[in-house]
Amino acid sequence: MKYQIVIAGIGGQGAVFLVKVLSIASAIKNQKCLGTENHGMSQRGGSVSCYVKIGDFYAPAIDEGQADLLIALEGNEALRNIQYLNKERGTIVVNATKKFPKVDFETHTIDAFKKAKAKEFPIDALNVYMLGATLALDPHFPFSEKEIEEAITLMNAKVAEQNIAVLHQGINDAKGVK
Amino acid sequence: MKQILMGNDAIALGLIHAGVDMVSGYPGTPSSEILGNFQKFRDKNKLEAYAQWATNEKVGFEVAYAGAISGKRTCATMKQVGLNVASDALMSASYIGLKGAMLLISCDDPGFYSSQTEQDSRSFAKFARIPVLDPSTPQEAYDMVKLGVELSHEFESIVMLRPVMRVSHAREICDVDDEIKVTANKGDFERNIPRWGAVPPAGRFRQGLEQIERLEAIKMWNWDHLIKPKTHAFKGENMLCLTSGTGDGYVREAVEELGIKADILKLDMPYPLPKEELEALFVKYDKVIVFEESYPCIEEQLSSPKLYGKLTKHVHQIDEFSKDKVLSALANAGVIAPSHAYKSEKYTEELPKRPPNMCPGCPHRDVHYAITKVFKKKKSIYTSDIGCYTLGLNQAAIDTILCMGASVSMASGFSISDPDKTVVATIGDSTFMHSGVAPLINAAYQNHKFILVILDNSTTAMTGRQTTPERTNPHQIDIKRIVEGCGLTCHEYIYEPDLNKIVDFMKSLQEAYKTATTPVVAVVREFCVLDKENAKGRLGKVSVEVDEEKCVACDSCITNYKCPPMHYNEAGKMEIDLFLCAGCSACLDVVCPTDAFVKIEEK
Numbered sequence: 001m002k003y004q005i006v007i008a009g010i011g012g013q014g015a016v017f018l019v020k021v022l023s024i025a026s027a028i029k030n031q032k033c034l035g036t037e038n039h040g041m042s043q044r045g046g047s048v049s050c051y052v053k054i055g056d057f058y059a060p061a062i063d064e065g066q067a068d069l070l071i072a073l074e075g076n077e078a079l080r081n082i083q084y085l086n087k088e089r090g091t092i093v094v095n096a097t098k099k100f101p102k103v104d105f106e107t108h109t110i111d112a113f114k115k116a117k118a119k120e121f122p123i124d125a126l127n128v129y130m131l132g133a134t135l136a137l138d139p140h141f142p143f144s145e146k147e148i149e150e151a152i153t154l155m156n157a158k159v160a161e162q163n164i165a166v167l168h169q170g171i172n173d174a175k176g177v178k
Numbered sequence: 179m180k181q182i183l184m185g186n187d188a189i190a191l192g193l194i195h196a197g198v199d200m201v202s203g204y205p206g207t208p209s210s211e212i213l214g215n216f217q218k219f220r221d222k223n224k225l226e227a228y229a230q231w232a233t234n235e236k237v238g239f240e241v242a243y244a245g246a247i248s249g250k251r252t253c254a255t256m257k258q259v260g261l262n263v264a265s266d267a268l269m270s271a272s273y274i275g276l277k278g279a280m281l282l283i284s285c286d287d288p289g290f291y292s293s294q295t296e297q298d299s300r301s302f303a304k305f306a307r308i309p310v311l312d313p314s315t316p317q318e319a320y321d322m323v324k325l326g327v328e329l330s331h332e333f334e335s336i337v338m339l340r341p342v343m344r345v346s347h348a349r350e351i352c353d354v355d356d357e358i359k360v361t362a363n364k365g366d367f368e369r370n371i372p373r374w375g376a377v378p379p380a381g382r383f384r385q386g387l388e389q390i391e392r393l394e395a396i397k398m399w400n401w402d403h404l405i406k407p408k409t410h411a412f413k414g415e416n417m418l419c420l421t422s423g424t425g426d427g428y429v430r431e432a433v434e435e436l437g438i439k440a441d442i443l444k445l446d447m448p449y450p451l452p453k454e455e456l457e458a459l460f461v462k463y464d465k466v467i468v469f470e471e472s473y474p475c476i477e478e479q480l481s482s483p484k485l486y487g488k489l490t491k492h493v494h495q496i497d498e499f500s501k502d503k504v505l506s507a508l509a510n511a512g513v514i515a516p517s518h519a520y521k522s523e524k525y526t527e528e529l530p531k532r533p534p535n536m537c538p539g540c541p542h543r544d545v546h547y548a549i550t551k552v553f554k555k556k557k558s559i560y561t562s563d564i565g566c567y568t569l570g571l572n573q574a575a576i577d578t579i580l581c582m583g584a585s586v587s588m589a590s591g592f593s594i595s596d597p598d599k600t601v602v603a604t605i606g607d608s609t610f611m612h613s614g615v616a617p618l619i620n621a622a623y624q625n626h627k628f629i630l631v632i633l634d635n636s637t638t639a640m641t642g643r644q645t646t647p648e649r650t651n652p653h654q655i656d657i658k659r660i661v662e663g664c665g666l667t668c669h670e671y672i673y674e675p676d677l678n679k680i681v682d683f684m685k686s687l688q689e690a691y692k693t694a695t696t697p698v699v700a701v702v703r704e705f706c707v708l709d710k711e712n713a714k715g716r717l718g719k720v721s722v723e724v725d726e727e728k729c730v731a732c733d734s735c736i737t738n739y740k741c742p743p744m745h746y747n748e749a750g751k752m753e754i755d756l757f758l759c760a761g762c763s764a765c766l767d768v769v770c771p772t773d774a775f776v777k778i779e780e781k
Binding site: 010011012019020023024026027032033034035036037038039045046047057058059060061063064065066076077079080082083084085087101103113116117123 | 182210211314315348350351426499500501502525537
């Protein structure tokens with residue numbers, strides 16, 4: 001299996017957390033995984049893009065036209081990274097309103113900021129919420145709900161219960177969107 | 179045992195498994211997590227080991243080096259520009275050698291993600307005449323730490339490990355030892371004055387000859403153990419790709435995915451290279467192309483008309499690698515037709531830029547704001563330094579950034595070269611300890627007149643909040659007393675989120691400057707908003723909104739104050755993003771000329 005994911009967002013939104021969860025999920029699935037993260041100056045509120053490459057890869061970064069999936073924690077950061085998507089099969093799951101511009105890729109929008117403003121989930125868990133949305137919206141996503149739950153628990157058992165609750169909220173809201 | 183590790187986790191664990199029990203260094207992206215993770219693994223395994231942040235890289239190197247000549251296995255960690263600071267010690271230590279083992283880890287940053295230069299530590303190793311290992315993944319970094327420590331002991335030479343950002347901050351499922359098999363050495367310094375205390379010329383001359391012999395032996399070890407075994411996998415293609423570090427992964431993926439015919443030889447130890455043996459391999463090939471980051475370290479060691487690389491301008495000379503750049507190089511060398519297999523269209527409309535910025539609620543922002551408010555731009559020069567406060571650039575509150583500590587020495591220089599302007603220097607507490615003290619002594623004894631503001635948030639914030647000398651041992655180390663020790667008054671201001679007060683403080687410095695004959699020095703006692711211990715209870719008390727009637731969209735707030743929650747809404751009026759707002763309330767006064775920022779009343 002080969003599956004390449006770009007996670008885009010703003011420093012502080014928890015893109016690195018998602019790299020960790022997806023690499024743990026790969027291990028659970030007995031798949032190879034190579035990812036990269038942004039640390040240091042690049043994380044101070046600036047644009048952040050992290051990569052996860054599942055399967056037989058040797059280079060840590062993703063080239064243009066290669067990614068199967070772009071998970072974007074914010075709309076402009078999705079647009080900033082669309083060149084990484086594969087033209088045939090690239091899919092976007094993005095936290096944005098319906099006004100998100102039309103692009104040449106299968107695009108799923110979910111207005112997570114609106115839900116967070118309505119206090120339906122804590123904004124700190126935006127990353128996990130969007131992961132839930134991805135589980136519901138990307139039919140080719142290589143992990144099951146159970147594998148992601150297990151990865152979240154392995155990552156930090158103390159807060160796993162809250163995180164899994166937000167994950168399900170993301171899944172359910174996204175299903176409603178569809 | 180399989181473990182999911184970030185490159186810097188893998189390096190730290192490798193050090194533990196290699197029996198290293200003395201680690202010293204200075205934080206710098208992308209190297210910073212190595213020492214902290216070593217401490218975690220040490221504590222988890224209940225090991226006795228020294229692992230502490232040094233005041234700077236040179237100090238860190240020398241602490242670790244003394245350990246290595248006492249027979250211990252040691253390590254110094256730093257980023258590539260930190261190696262510049264440690265280089266004085268390295269150059270000499272390379273002649274002298276060691277008894278135990280010492281791994282020098284210098285992390286590079288191709289692509290300038292968090293650095294002022296793209297300099298290649300492998301080329302530095304070549305300059306210093308020590309072997310260097312160049313990992314391409316976290317797994318390799320783990321393996322090469324262990325190999326490097328062994329080689330260091332065997333050849334009595336410092337060995338460098340050079341991970342790039344894409345290795346240090348990559349994450350991979352790694353195969354690591356189940357248990358710690360190596361026991362740490364006990365330090366026992368054996369007096370040997372001709373070796374450890376050699377003076378020029380005779381002693382050093384002999385050590386210079388030994389250094390060359392050592393390198394020749396390492397070259398042959400490199401050939402026998404690392405290079406020759408790989409040549410058996412050659413398939414007899416017409417093209418040979420010589421790779422090093424992450425360059426290897428990009429070449430391998432591109433070649434595999436596009437069915438390009440090439441033999442690939444990855445050089446795990448890019449210096450020293452067995453030149454004759456390698457060049458003998460070229461006979462069978464039409465072209466040999468070198469893929470390396472970021473300087474032509476391998477290419478400079480070889481010579482052949484068949485060789486293509488950065489020196490021949492066939493491979494890009496700046497920025498990190500990508501598969502697209504691999505294809506460009508192959509096309510430039512005439513071995514494939516130009517290909518756009520790894521090119522795709524960017525989004526065409528303009529997107530708002532989102533450069534790194536100081537966090538909402540960060541006290542640095544207020545200090546920069548107050549400095550530019552009081553010391554007018556036309557009549558001032560703002561020198562600054564390396565740290566989060568460098569991002570005061572966004573507020574146009576900084577004129578120069580050079581390297582660690584240069585804010586102070588350049589303030590001296592400007593006070594001489596352009597005496598009509600007031601020079602205001604800003605430096606963080608960790609950077610001041612690192613290399614701000616020596617230039618302050620210089621300025622004090624020569625009576626240079628400028629203003630120095632030390633921004634003391636008692637942590638090394640930018641690199642992930644490592645502890646500082648003052649934080650660890652406040653009873654002994656205190657910035658104010660260091661300044662006073664130079665015979666200078668240290669003006670002190672305890673930060674609070676009230677711009678009127680900090681502007682008044684800057685005015686008091688301006689008054690002091692008028693009659694001063696020496697540097698005017700101040701310390702602002704701040705906190706880092708990400709530092710849970712110190713920031714506790716100091717943020718999140720007040721929410722702010724904008725009175726749209728009053729906002730005239732003058733840009734003043736987002737130009738001079740530039741707090742991340744501030745943005746224009748669809749009506750063209752300023753709006754505060756409450757998800758981002760830290761609730762510090764500092765913007766309520768002074769920032770807005772029409773007083774449009776108002777407190778949200780609690781309901």
